[in-house]
Amino acid sequence: MADHPPRPTIKTLSEVTGFSIATISKALNDSPVVTQATKAVIRQAAGQIGYAASLRGMSLRTGRTYQVAVLMPVASASGFEWEGVDYAQILSGIAAGLEGSPYRMSVHVVRDAEEGLVTARQVVEGHLADGLIFSGIQAQDARVAYLCDAGFPFVTLGRCRQDLTYAHVDVDSEWAAWAATSRLIAGGHRRIALINPDPRLSYALDRIDGFTRAFTQANLPVPHDLILGGDLSTRFGKEAALALARLPDPATGFVCVNESTALGALAGLRDLGLTIGREASVIAYDDINASAYFAPPLTTFYLPIEDLGRQLGGFLLRRLAGEDPATLQQLTRPDLVARQSDRLERVLPWEGNT
Amino acid sequence: MADHPPRPTIKTLSEVTGFSIATISKALNDSPVVTQATKAVIRQAAGQIGYAASLRGMSLRTGRTYQVAVLMPVASASGFEWEGVDYAQILSGIAAGLEGSPYRMSVHVVRDAEEGLVTARQVVEGHLADGLIFSGIQAQDARVAYLCDAGFPFVTLGRCRQDLTYAHVDVDSEWAAWAATSRLIAGGHRRIALINPDPRLSYALDRIDGFTRAFTQANLPVPHDLILGGDLSTRFGKEAALALARLPDPATGFVCVNESTALGALAGLRDLGLTIGREASVIAYDDINASAYFAPPLTTFYLPIEDLGRQLGGFLLRRLAGEDPATLQQLTRPDLVARQSDRLERVLPWEGNT
């Protein structure tokens, strides 16, 4: 079809300006060995003919790719169930964090942590990218260990429980679970369920820790029998809530890992004829702002994941610039968004943070 | 940190086997000029030392990048509102469609169609990828026109209304809107609202067409005043439903563009004290299977978007292999998933498809 004029290379620029390609290269990379006057001339000419260095050529010579690889987990639930994680927002955040840099983002879909390790290996050994971002960190995470060992720049969303120094961004799940549980305890609940993700995930353990702390602080026994782990699907939320509300000593409060499980829990409790807010309460960690429209609107702990993505991108950029990973670690607490009743009849004031 | 042995290049392989790099290259690319015996030796050696061609080198020489660029629209609604489109599923599908090929996927976040055009230009002119995939097609779509003109391989999710031949995958929105509207008409509704996306989008027009056809087929006046376009957020769904249900001659049936607007509509109608299924009915196009858990569960038209993604990837691969775009066009009808009542008191049997 339509063929374009060949795009200018450094050679074109060399012919136009009369300087050698070596000088051009140095000038454009702002090397101190070339005079200001020359630089000015070359830059002007470059702008004139619309020269932009070929990433291919640069890449071959320098070994850098100017790409950042993101390992995107595919929904782990079967049958295209909604899992309530808007990964697109994370990607959007990462892209925003990368903005202004020459780095582009490539996405590798991975089904689970093992496949993530394989892909990470391919990226590192095949030099497919200069840095890596991934999430779904497990308590013992082989990917983190591998990348630390390989000395490859990466940032994770989540922290593993191994003693390794690496850049990461995380939600303070221990705190969030503690706060949610405490709130339900203050609301009069004693039988509180924790609807949790896959127990291999590091933040699943964090949430159990926070859940446990809330009970021990209140001098109450920890209802270990009410902790259930599964995928993040609405279906799991519903099944879990049904099972827990049908126990001989049923759960009345539900701390859900995210909005899709919370939606499921609401559906399950409704099916049992329970009135949410009176006979049962649901509280969730919220990342997509949908709980405000549930019936009833839910009290949640909210943290927009796009912000996390932006941090991930920014951290990786700084890591690529050589910054020490020990300084690139961040833990964020979500905000409480109090909505419809998450208390039982005996309503007590809630004590605030920390 | 730990430094690896340098990974083998074609030169290493040349030294190992004794053949020249030219022969190696041809052998590995299965060129007919090299004997089977030689090929076997070279392949064996390649496997032995774990040789994999450097994409960088290949890319520089051939001009191909072995990358597919995807333009991912960032949520158009402000404030991280949920828009009910799980773009990650689309990406996952695309990756699945690309599987087995050497192509990798790079994602470019775009805020709107104009930015999409700019990015498409960059991709084409900067040779950042060999093919392009994007969605959010407008009736008059500058990106489609540009890419057709440039002769650059691409596949879109959605069709524009210009007379251009290009590869695409689409949902039959006209049919879905017709079927949903007809179903509500058959259920006794006369004041039916269409909660639609941005009217510049091609499928927004398709939906209006289907909506209109349902009324004209039933010899009823088309309620043009009940067509509202906006973003895909739950907030918009709620606001639209509130406005439409408060009219002097209020809407009783609601055909929603997706599940997040439907969730909003339910919330709005609930706020007005209306009982869904009796005083008002909501029906939606469904892509993430969440409506089953709404209160009440919604009747929807369901099409898993991951399937669409897979088609997109597969089509692009065939397009890159030189296939005629005219043969790479597909229109899929979503499946009706009948759930809780979407009828008024006067219940009529629904007439089936077509």
Place this chain on the structure above:
DNA sequence: ATGACGCTTGAAATCGTTTTTATTCGCCGC
């Protein structure tokens, strides 16, 4: 015997950069 012709393989050019090393040139000091 010799030249042409297949058939297989090798040498060299090429893609567009960066980086190392070499060259040019003016100037200063002795």
Place this chain on the structure above:
DNA sequence: GCGGCGAATAAAAACGATTTCAAGCGTCAT
């Protein structure tokens, strides 16, 4: 007047592949 030096630029090598073209070498016809 000449060697040396510093500053600026140029030349050449390298990155890792593909592709064009040449070379070697039997075989066969003349």
